[in-house]
Amino acid sequence: MSIDYLVLDIKYDIKKDSFEVSGDVNKEGQEEIVDTFLRGQMGKGEDKSKANERDVYHIQMKWYPQNDDIEVQYDTGNKGLRDGILMHYLSSLNKK
Incomplete structure (x- = not known):
């Protein structure tokens, strides 16, 4: 049995x-x-999209191992904010 995708669900409380x-x-x-x-x-x-203003942002990543694709859904409204949150998350992993 193969896995279609794995999910990584990140919520960031700003x-x-x-x-x-x-x-x-x-x-x-x-x-x-x-x-x-x-x-x-x-x-x-x-x-140049306007970022959404909220207290908690949600980013969901689906990784498809059969072709290494990554699908992302997010509510930041702006890719720069999304990527900034993801970079901050990576940084937090390295501190643990």
Whole structure:
């Protein structure tokens, strides 16, 4: 039986500067998925969309192991904010 995809679900509370993480990806996998996704965003240009203002942001990543694709859903309204939150999350993993 093969796995279609693995989920990494990240909620970031901007006021508490804290992350709530769930899904079926271990810590090493989380770091690899986020890092791979961010590297793929380099050079894609600026997103001039207005960022959504909220206390908690939600980013869900689905990694498809059969082709190494990463699908992302987010409520930040802006890719720059999304990627900034993901970079902050990577930084928090390295501090633990």
